[in-house]
Amino acid sequence: MSLLTSLKEYLPWIQPPLIINAPMSGIAKKQASRCPGGLGQIGYLDDLHALANELEIVKQSLHESNLNVSKPLPIGLGVIVFGSPLEAWLKLFAKYKPAVAWLSFADTKELQEWTEAIRRCSPETRAWVQLGSVRAAVDVARACRPDALVLQGSDAGGHGHESGASVISLIPEVADALSDHGIDGLPLIAAGGIIDGRGCAAALALGASGVVMGTRFLAAEETSIPAIYRDAIFEASDGGEATARSRVFDEIWGPNLWPETYDGRCLKNKVYEQHRSGVDINQIRAWLFSSMNNPAAERLGPKDMGSIWAGTGVGLVKKQDKAEVIVQGVRSNTHRCLERAYLYMG
Ligand SMILES: Cc1cc2nc3c(=O)[nH]c(=O)nc-3n(C[C@H](O)[C@H](O)[C@H](O)COP(=O)(O)O)c2cc1C
Structure with missing residues (x-):
């Protein structure tokens, strides 16, 4: 089965390689509607009224681009889980029904509570969990049965596991550990240090079904930073x-x-x-x-x-571009890198 097949069942618009903008808190907003063939996301805000406003803006923008905005809304919504009020968030999920709930930064028990509650209030929404260790990956996969795991390596910008490994060993070790526990076919998404097609091609070679970029999207015109x-x-x-x-x-x-x-x-x-x-x-x-x-x-x-x-990867980020130019550039560059690797193998 292709790496994308199970994701395409509920993200039918995605194209290979799957490129995702990280739901950067307070930063990823408008760009959620500007990731053609990828997954655009809105980042966490602790002010849920402001977040609802951002969701409305993105919904409107998707309407204007003539994209199908019937439910589920074709974006991801990031939640920093620890310390967040579950009931208030559930109202947002029930109202907007984003295609993906991106959950991060909490222990397995809390993540289980959140995934179960989101699935009850918005069955159209798929639960993805970002984490940064083999142990957390196995625990969460067994307890929460997530729809995808985002494996965040130590190169990543922003918060992450203090004692993390880079994706180059994290992804294969998680894949092997999941397989040892009888969990096969769970899509793994790579995060951390991926800036261009070279990083994306490497992540695919490691077995990832897609890549998340945060630092690269800091250069996107739509990104909300001074x-x-x-x-x-x-x-x-x-x-x-x-x-x-x-x-x-x-x-x-x-x-x-x-x-x-x-x-x-x-x-x-x-x-x-x-x-x-x-x-x-x-x-x-x-x-x-x-x-x-x-x-x-x-x-x-x-x-x-x-x-x-x-x-x-910050040293590779040199100029501002529209989010969609970044996505398309990384996609075509990935194809070239994979062709080069294929030629290398004779
Ligand atoms: C400025 C910034 C803010 C971030 N905020 C969040 C966040 O709110 N929630 C989250 O799950 N991850 C957050 N991340 C981490 C990303 O989800 C992702 O793991 C990381 O950006 C990938 O590494 P990269 O920055 O090398 O691309 C943030 C990253 C950055 C750079």
Whole structure:
């Protein structure tokens, strides 16, 4: 069976390779309707009224593009599960019926509760779970019977498993572990470090049914980020040097609310450097506050004044484009890379 076959049953418009925009919180909005042949997604917002508004905008935009917006709505909707009010979210799922509920950042028990509740209130919606370890993949696959697993490798921008592996070993090890538990045919989606056709072709070779890109979509014209954020992305190079995983990025403005399992990958900044050299977080906060409020103090760059979430692929992201140009470019480049690999094999 082709890697896409089971996904096509409920995402009939998708074309190979399946390209998905990450549901980046507060950032992925309009682009949900601009992923031709792929899966466009809206990212998590804690203000559910604002999120309903974004869903209306995307629905309207899909109408205008003459796409079939009968239910289910042909997009994914991202939920950061820990700490989110299930009942309020269920109302959104029942009303908009997105084709995919993308669930991430919670333990297996919570994910089970969410997948079961979403399936009851919107049977048209398929539950995908993003996670970043072999153990979590097996536990979630057994408990939640998700419709797909998104395997997030350690190169990924944004939050993820603190002790993660890169997709290059994560995907095959998860596939083998699932098979050992008698779970076959569950689509695996690759996330982390995929920026262009080269990364996408590699993910397909690893056995992925599709790829998710977050950092690459930070360059999309439709992405809701300030120009200074985007410029910092374009300026960064050598992603392993320019970014780091740490929990300090969530501690800058107050206590870290994220569960211990997770840290996040951002552009390195002065907060990170101080934290690395052992400065106490309260001292870092005081320094940051006084630097921001005192024009005579040390000059801070945009990446020092907030956390610029980005993955190790950031050095390959160099220019702004429409989301659909990104999707089409990655798709055709993937074909070329696969042809090249095929020729290599003689
Ligand atoms: C700015 C940013 C925000 C993100 N926000 C979310 C989020 O709200 N929910 C989620 O499940 N993943 C989020 N992610 C992680 C993505 O889902 C995905 O795993 C990651 O972007 C893939 O790696 P890449 O950035 O190298 O493409 C975010 C990533 C970035 C870069």
